[in-house]
Amino acid sequence: MLNPNLKPTLKPTPSEDGIGIWLVRTEAEPLAAVLQSGLGGTLYRPWLDTTRSQKQQFASAYPHHRHWLLLGATGIAVRFLDGLTQDKHSDPALVVIDEAGRFAISLLGGHEGGANRLAAQAAALIGATPVVTTATEALKSLVVGIGCRKEVSAERIAAAVQAALEKLDGRTMADVREIATVDLKAQEPGLLALCAQHDVPLRVFSHASIAGRGWVGQASEWVRSNVGLDGVCEPCALLAAPRGVLVVTKTALNGVAVAIVEDGFRAAGAAPSLFASSNISSNISSNISSNISSDIPTNIPSNISSNLQEQ
Template sequence: MTDCGIWLVRPESEALALALQERLGGVLYRPWLNTATGQKQQFAAAYRQHAQWIMIAAGGIAVRFLDGLAQDKHSDPAVVVLDEAGRFAVSLLAGHEGGANRLAYRVANAIGAVPVITTATEALKPLVVGIGCRKGVTAGQVAAAVHQALGDRQLNEVREIATIDLKAHEPGLLEFCGQHDLPLRVLASATVAARPWVTKVSDWVQQNVELPGVCEPCALIASARGRLIVPKMALDGVAVAVVEDNM
């Protein structure tokens, strides 16, 4: 079983699919090339050949394709649905156990989409932590700064970590997220620049990243209903802000 299949419903999605394949790998399916068999039947035949699926389609099409295929959340392939405009990566099937939630973040980070997670385990976590850091910080430095910012709050209340694209591959940040099973949401610098709200401009960040700040706007953008409960706190090269959902 190869890891990931990318299912295109229409040839108009090919450029988006190729961009995903370049960044994430996977096998592309172009079902319109097989005129003898309908797409739903082709998908059913290929369904168990991959542990993960990215389907570039409308949600209704994905639901119809999956009709009768899902059996158990512990064994079903993970399915993420991506709209053809590349705006939303929706974890549709086998979200927590099968890894669709993590896949949704990978897809979203690869093309600048918004990850959509609906499983209760993740959705009920109220905190988003925004992080900015200097190059080369360790996972321990990130952990110390996050724990300082959280205070009496716990890591198991954190839904996701948010940062900018310039820090998407920072080893210490990735290691910290991996150690604590926290998804990393990566925001384009242009997105952050369009919403540059900060409690205090950082001269260092302005000079080196050309933004007034990172951790506060990242956390606020990642939480649409959020309110800033911990403004920027800096420790040993790591800046952290905490936003809580305002229900």
């Protein structure tokens, strides 16, 4: 239980080796409770100390944790960090999460400090969108959507992903920016192990989000009966990269379904096309077309609907 009367402890203690969670306002209490429950850490409620400004309090507390979550506006975080940063190899990492829990922004220490990983973990926990701007991630353009049976091993998942990647000449796990799945699989051991092995974040979408935009090339009766969705891998990949192109449609192997979306910047005014990638072979496109009913679902994005109607 959260103790609302607990004042922030600024003197270093062994427990502060974990995450520091800074609440800018009391309105962030519910969000902070969820984050602390899932990630652990120490809560800081600076309004309880009326003798110093929040910036002064944060400056005192900042060195005592290797990782920080600040619940508030990015501008506040920037002002708090003014004068505190020294070196990217030693500065504590900081992730900003808005009070509505919509975005988890890796602001400082993305790679060296682990902010990118923390942003992904926090986002998966609260259903937020992770925001990562480091150059290495910008060069990774593949998003892999995965659906799998319960307790499938990491080796079987890896084999299915490899089979899908082989459809793209020369592409490997080194090109994968993130893996996406449904919330029911957020704690799937094999999936988590694969992500950890390749240092790739797992992005989780709620059942409702997928149902609302759950277009798939061909619905799965098994998934519909057991999960309540038409499919998992394709919609998850498309939701994770909404401007992307589906370059590998659903590929199933030993209880694992994989789809791959190629993300990338497009010129202003050029709408993303589901089948327009030069990397997708004509035979895959033909197979997709033959499997699509003339009655296109009404809950898919308009640009995808237009592309399907032209097939």
